[in-house]
Amino acid sequence: MTNLHDVDWSKIPAPPDDGAAGHLVGMTLPSLALPATDGRSIDLSKLGGRTVVYVYPKTGRPDVPLPEGWDQIPGARGCTPQSCAFRDHFEELKTLGVAHVFGLSAQDTQDQKEAAERLHLPFHLISDSKFQLAEAQRLPILRAPGIRLLQRLTMIIDDGQVTHFFYPVVRPDQNAQAVVDWLVTQAS
Numbered sequence: 001m002t003n004l005h006d007v008d009w010s011k012i013p014a015p016p017d018d019g020a021a022g023h024l025v026g027m028t029l030p031s032l033a034l035p036a037t038d039g040r041s042i043d044l045s046k047l048g049g050r051t052v053v054y055v056y057p058k059t060g061r062p063d064v065p066l067p068e069g070w071d072q073i074p075g076a077r078g079c080t081p082q083s084c085a086f087r088d089h090f091e092e093l094k095t096l097g098v099a100h101v102f103g104l105s106a107q108d109t110q111d112q113k114e115a116a117e118r119l120h121l122p123f124h125l126i127s128d129s130k131f132q133l134a135e136a137q138r139l140p141i142l143r144a145p146g147i148r149l150l151q152r153l154t155m156i157i158d159d160g161q162v163t164h165f166f167y168p169v170v171r172p173d174q175n176a177q178a179v180v181d182w183l184v185t186q187a188s
Contacts, residue, residue: 007077007173014170015075020140021153021167028161030136034104036124037113042102044126044133045160049099052156052179053126056082056105056172057142057149059115073144075152078172079105082152083119085176090122093176096183102126106134106150140167154179 033041044051056079060066071077083103086093093101101123105112112125128134128150134141140151153167154175164182169175 007081009171009173012071012077013074015151015168017168018140020151021165023138024155024162024165026162027137029157030133032132032136034126034128034133035109036102036126037109037116038124040124042124042126044102044157047100047157048159050097050156050158051100051102052086052093052098052154053102053104054082054086054152054154054175055139055150056103056152058105058107059083059111061111061114062118067144067147069144073142073147075142075168076144076149078152078169080115080119082169082172082175083115083121083125085173086123087119087121089176089180092180093183096180096187098183104128104133104150106131106148137162156182 029045031043031045033043036042057076059079086101090101103125106129107127108129109127112127116125134150142149142151152169152172153165155162156164166178
């Protein structure tokens with residue numbers, strides 16, 4: 001069985017910079033109650049302060065094989081390393097003024113809950129399984145034969161409004177560090 005953390009990034013096709021997230025800065029999030037892994041509903045538009053939401057396609061499970069050809073879909077691979085990186089940088093993000101951190105995918109809450117527990121995430125994952133937020137914000141979609149998922153990106157949201165984004169995310173395992181680096185530049 002493949003270790004979900006071990007990725008040879010030189011063999012993974014990078015997602016293209018197709019400009020599909022360029023419209024996000026300045027957008028106010030719609031009022032939507034999305035289910036989270038702690039059983040609550042989260043409305044990102046109502047959260048005060050700074051929120052970091054990393055959007056990912058699908059977290060793999062050690063007991064379930066990844067879809068056929070997963071590693072060759074640009075931008076698909078790396079959800080587990082990305083979640084672990086945000087876990088590892090969680091306290092640093094808080095120190096830099098981030099009030100909330102969430103992972104968001106189109107997976108159902110049960111799959112997300114398994115991942116959150118297995119990966120010991122100190123934050124909650126949010127499900128957009130009906131693509132409500134994705135459609136309202138025109139988030140980039142990852143499409144492959146028989147697959148419709150959210151494309152990986154990270155949004156910085158201040159008081160319900162997108163103020164910055166990271167897209168495309170070429171190295172998911174380094175995305176949290178890129179967010180930390182950006183926050184440091186904003187503080188100086």
